[in-house]
Amino acid sequence: MADPAAQHRAAATQPNSLRNGPDERGHFGGRYGGRFVAETLMPLLLELDKAYETAKADSAFHKELDFYLRDYVGRPSPLWFARRMTEELGGAKIYMKREELNHTGSHKLNNVMGQILLARRMGRTRIVAETGAGQHGVATATVCALFGLKCVIYMGATDVERQKPNVFRMRLLGAEVVPVTAGAGTLKDAMNEAMRDWVANIADTYFLVGTVAGPHPYPAMVRDFQSVIGEETKEQMQAQEGRLPDVIVAAIGGGSNAMGIFHPFLDDASVRLIGVEAAGCGLDSGKTAASIERGRPGVLHGNRTYLLQNADGQIDEAHSISAGLDYPGVGPEHSWLSDIGRAEYVGATDDEALKAFELCTRTEGIIPALESAHAIAYAAKIAPTLPKETLLVVNISGRGDKDIFTVAEHLGVKL
Amino acid sequence: MSRIAARFKALAAQGRGALIPYLEAFDPDLDTSLALLKAMPAAGADLIEVGMPFSDPSADGPVIQLAARRGLKAGATLAGVLKMIAAFREQDQETPIILMGYLNPVEAYGHARFCTDAAKAGVDGLILVDLPPEEADILEQPAQDAGLDIIRLVAPTTSDERLRYVLSHASGFVYYVSITGITGTRTASADDLQAVLPRLRAATDLPIAIGFGIRTPEQAATAAHIADGAVVASALLSTLADTLDAEGRATDQTLPHVLEQIKALAAAVRAKGKTGEKKAG
Numbered sequence: 113m114a115d116p117a118a119q120h121r122a123a124a125t126q127p128n129s130l131r132n133g134p135d136e137r138g139h140f141g142g143r144y145g146g147r148f149v150a151e152t153l154m155p156l157l158l159e160l161d162k163a164y165e166t167a168k169a170d171s172a173f174h175k176e177l178d179f180y181l182r183d184y185v186g187r188p189s190p191l192w193f194a195r196r197m198t199e200e201l202g203g204a205k206i207y208m209k210r211e212e213l214n215h216t217g218s219h220k221l222n223n224v225m226g227q228i229l230l231a232r233r234m235g236r237t238r239i240v241a242e243t244g245a246g247q248h249g250v251a252t253a254t255v256c257a258l259f260g261l262k263c264v265i266y267m268g269a270t271d272v273e274r275q276k277p278n279v280f281r282m283r284l285l286g287a288e289v290v291p292v293t294a295g296a297g298t299l300k301d302a303m304n305e306a307m308r309d310w311v312a313n314i315a316d317t318y319f320l321v322g323t324v325a326g327p328h329p330y331p332a333m334v335r336d337f338q339s340v341i342g343e344e345t346k347e348q349m350q351a352q353e354g355r356l357p358d359v360i361v362a363a364i365g366g367g368s369n370a371m372g373i374f375h376p377f378l379d380d381a382s383v384r385l386i387g388v389e390a391a392g393c394g395l396d397s398g399k400t401a402a403s404i405e406r407g408r409p410g411v412l413h414g415n416r417t418y419l420l421q422n423a424d425g426q427i428d429e430a431h432s433i434s435a436g437l438d439y440p441g442v443g444p445e446h447s448w449l450s451d452i453g454r455a456e457y458v459g460a461t462d463d464e465a466l467k468a469f470e471l472c473t474r475t476e477g478i479i480p481a482l483e484s485a486h487a488i489a490y491a492a493k494i495a496p497t498l499p500k501e502t503l504l505v506v507n508i509s510g511r512g513d514k515d516i517f518t519v520a521e522h523l524g525v526k527l
Numbered sequence: 528m529s530r531i532a533a534r535f536k537a538l539a540a541q542g543r544g545a546l547i548p549y550l551e552a553f554d555p556d557l558d559t560s561l562a563l564l565k566a567m568p569a570a571g572a573d574l575i576e577v578g579m580p581f582s583d584p585s586a587d588g589p590v591i592q593l594a595a596r597r598g599l600k601a602g603a604t605l606a607g608v609l610k611m612i613a614a615f616r617e618q619d620q621e622t623p624i625i626l627m628g629y630l631n632p633v634e635a636y637g638h639a640r641f642c643t644d645a646a647k648a649g650v651d652g653l654i655l656v657d658l659p660p661e662e663a664d665i666l667e668q669p670a671q672d673a674g675l676d677i678i679r680l681v682a683p684t685t686s687d688e689r690l691r692y693v694l695s696h697a698s699g700f701v702y703y704v705s706i707t708g709i710t711g712t713r714t715a716s717a718d719d720l721q722a723v724l725p726r727l728r729a730a731t732d733l734p735i736a737i738g739f740g741i742r743t744p745e746q747a748a749t750a751a752h753i754a755d756g757a758v759v760a761s762a763l764l765s766t767l768a769d770t771l772d773a774e775g776r777a778t779d780q781t782l783p784h785v786l787e788q789i790k791a792l793a794a795a796v797r798a799k800g801k802t803g804e805k806k807a808g
Contacts, residue, residue: 137661148630148657150586152682152707155689294592295582304585311586312708314684410631411657412583424604425635426582 138328144444191348204502218510226337236318244299245436246278248322253287269297323366324443327414338372365437369509390432391459401430481510544751549760551594553603571793579628616649652676711761744795
């Protein structure tokens, strides 16, 4: 694989590249992102920014990261031609980027691996993280076990209940899992609590954000670490089909798996990029997590981005069957890509995701995470409408073993 | 001269620092919080901070989180908070009012419209916890045009170099967050505060108030003595919460208990003065 530092520099030297953002204030398109945090945290963010920039320019850092990505995470992940699903849907040729095959079962470890190496360079010994579905929490607990670091995971109490296997996994890995009862007890509340922990424990603690949101430099840094997904997809599609894909579909909660697969293609105008938000019970049901489609710009958790909020600027509770998408915001770069029309943002409902979960399992023998099932649902919706030569990639961001209890409940099966 | 500047100047002439109590608007309902606000100056409040409830107060501890939830449940909106301040101003023209909260409700209201309406309602200053100077350009001009001070928070983590930068964006007074942490948790020692003040004084001529973790009359007196003012928030909100009935409604204990506590804090701050001797022990 090419040197990521060199790739980043190459992209950044093209003046009209869509890959140049954010600016030094952390703003995408001059409007989204930024650093909206209490003064106590500002010096830490500035320090983190500096440490990340230094690491990014250091080939030793990339060499170390590449080693762990290959021998511990298990990269590269395959690009799988989904023959039976393609035949059943009868349209575009469907490929699956198999991020669920990574160690810990999702794309989350790509980012966590990068940040944990950075935290070690910065001399931090205690790691805090927020988690929704538990995938980021498990990934974080895993690298903390790997490097012998103290790990505290904040997780909404509702999510602790609906993601029991992951909670148990994190505890086995030696992490302290703290259930958060504020609000609806989901990802937003876990994020608040993780920020409170960080501000109270700045001396030894590294806040390991799991998605492309939060104050600068997190959205850019997490995107960079996840971009390996898109870089590989580009090379693999070239090797298998001799050209670029036509359509890329990925699920969006905070949006890290989507940003990771989108970003290397931003300057390839022929590639349609589609982010699938969780529509919950329907985009207009009032029970949705579709921040871009049903929200408006505002400031939460350190960045300006599309948010589900009421007329008074109070943040609404999101709703999705998938704990990982159950968040009222979205990464700021997605907000910008939506505004400029470079990426399209659509929704898939709980029911559509459940159907796609079954479709993928039945036709490909791959049990996808409910998060990824949202992307599959939309891919399955558009594939029949597209010519057979269309190359469509859907990002399978995680595996669905953790979701079998939720799915069983919805199917009326008692386990 | 602004009400904030005038008040600090008058207190300096009296040789003492300010007691700055905090209340959360609409906690637990509009009438109670307005009655409390109106009664605070007579109980000894020199300036008053009024919290604007927000759904996700990520810099606040459990006590203020719960107060914000009660306020929202009681129907708090920014427009409602401004109406409450306007009602207070009908009877009190001198006591400075500082609104404290988070940026998003202000964005939803509209930055410029909010500054205009807040000034019209009788607000003197704004503290927006999640609006560092790096991002404050959206609010600074409208605030200045409306005659509102933007009060800056500085923290133990703020370096000397950054202190100069942050304070170049400050007006009114400076709010020193005395601990690294969320509101209402730890308390800084008098020695810590003594040690940091010269650093702050060297960077600004503005009055300095200390907040986060000040709970007792003794702590308030010490902070107001070392600096120019002491902010007490969580301790008062805890007292208020303790007086509520099982459904979270105000009782006949609510106002008297909170006001008694303010009186005790004020008495300690006034007794100690700014130039008085430190108590033994």
